[in-house]
Amino acid sequence: xxxxxxxLTRPRVEALDSVLGVPFQVLDDGFVRVxxxxxxxxxxxxxxxxxxxxxxxxxxxxxxxxxxxMRHRHTTPFEMCEIKYxxxxxxxxxxxxxxxxxxxxxxxxxxxxxxxxxFYVPAPEHLAAQAxxxxxxxxxxxxxxxxxxxLDLLRRDAERAYAGYTELLNxxxxxxxxxxxxxxxxxxxxxxNLSLNFYTQWYWKTDLHNLMHFLSLxxxxxxxxxxxxxxxxxxxxxxxxxxxxxxxxxxxxxxxxAISAKGLAVIRRLIAGEQVDQPxxxxxxxxxxxxxxxxxNPKSG
Ligand SMILES: Cc1cc2nc3c(=O)[nH]c(=O)nc-3n(C[C@H](O)[C@H](O)[C@H](O)COP(=O)(O)OP(=O)(O)OC[C@H]3O[C@@H](n4cnc5c(N)ncnc54)[C@H](O)[C@@H]3O)c2cc1C
Numbered sequence: 001x002x003x004x005x006x007x008l009t010r011p012r013v014e015a016l017d018s019v020l021g022v023p024f025q026v027l028d029d030g031f032v033r034v035x036x037x038x039x040x041x042x043x044x045x046x047x048x049x050x051x052x053x054x055x056x057x058x059x060x061x062x063x064x065x066x067x068x069x070m071r072h073r074h075t076t077p078f079e080m081c082e083i084k085y086x087x088x089x090x091x092x093x094x095x096x097x098x099x100x101x102x103x104x105x106x107x108x109x110x111x112x113x114x115x116x117x118x119f120y121v122p123a124p125e126h127l128a129a130q131a132x133x134x135x136x137x138x139x140x141x142x143x144x145x146x147x148x149x150x151l152d153l154l155r156r157d158a159e160r161a162y163a164g165y166t167e168l169l170n171x172x173x174x175x176x177x178x179x180x181x182x183x184x185x186x187x188x189x190x191x192x193n194l195s196l197n198f199y200t201q202w203y204w205k206t207d208l209h210n211l212m213h214f215l216s217l218x219x220x221x222x223x224x225x226x227x228x229x230x231x232x233x234x235x236x237x238x239x240x241x242x243x244x245x246x247x248x249x250x251x252x253x254x255x256x257x258a259i260s261a262k263g264l265a266v267i268r269r270l271i272a273g274e275q276v277d278q279p280x281x282x283x284x285x286x287x288x289x290x291x292x293x294x295x296x297n298p299k300s301g
Pocket of ligand 1: 100101210218222223224
């Protein structure tokens with residue numbers, strides 16, 4: 001080791017340390033909790049300074065640099081920070097989540113262990129009808145007798161599936177044989193009749209850049225409520241962990257909007273005081289509606 005070796009200390013973030021391992025409850029039986037992390041806002045700045053040269057270390061200048069990186073999509077400094085979550089989530093949410101390939105995942109093995117008798121049933125206010133305008137969305141909440149029947153059916157089916165699972169396994173939750181006189185089906189096969197609302201668990205580790213990419217898609221209004229609920233809890237952990245990057249993320253990504261070239265031309269004409277209508281501006285009716293929605297509320301676009 002050389003005598004002029006740089007002395008380094010591991011960054012610690014008190015606001016995140018205070019919730020390390022603490023589950024943030026999501027849905028009825030789910031949670032997300034931070035298990036570990038590496039780096040902080042300073043790590044992003046430090047990495048950027050390698051490319052831009054040494055600068056001052058004042059917080060408002062760090063904020064300016066982080067805002068600049070976010071605005072100009074200079075992404076690699078954000079990859080210097082990592083975070084690891086433990087998540088308990090329904091299988092149908094896990095199927096959407098696993099599409100995000102830029103993470104490391106280790107899931108609870110239902111080949112090896114017995115799944116708990118825990119399944120998701122939506123709260124009544126989230127029990128909505130199929131949307132008529134958007135095939136990927138929900139309409140008005142179901143009410144009264146219709147809602148009650150749906151909830152009953154969801155519970156009944158899941159309970160029946162779990163009873164079948166136990167019978168196939170011929171084991172109770174602790175692994176003790178129920179009927180020692182007959183063999184149980186292998187765990188890897190017995191699970192196949194369980195419904196998608198049963199809970200699974202995994203460790204999910206990613207870097208700050210890809211976490212923000214995930215959150216920009218899954219904390220967005222277009223994402224299904226159930227995965228959005230997880231993303232919103234994770235946004236809170238982001239705010240604790242890297243407050244400067246979180247603020248820049250809200251400013252330049254979550255609450256910002258991408259506008260097409262034709263859309264910008266419309267805005268320029270509106271600013272110049274011109275009357276602009278959809279048929280003459282070159283935008284399709286759908287693009288026009290989306291642009292008008294963005295101008296009223298960027299998050300809706
Ligand atoms: C509202 C919504 C609706 C959706 N609907 C559907 C649907 O109907 N059907 C469906 O199948 N999916 C659907 N998806 C999933 C979506 O298409 C993406 O698979 C998912 O959001 C993951 O995004 P990603 O690939 O950018 O993320 P990641 O996998 O984390 O990748 C991040 C980025 O890395 C790059 N990358 C990673 N891996 C590769 C690779 N192998 N090759 C090239 N580039 C790579 C890409 O640039 C990518 O954007 C939906 C997602 C959302 C948010």
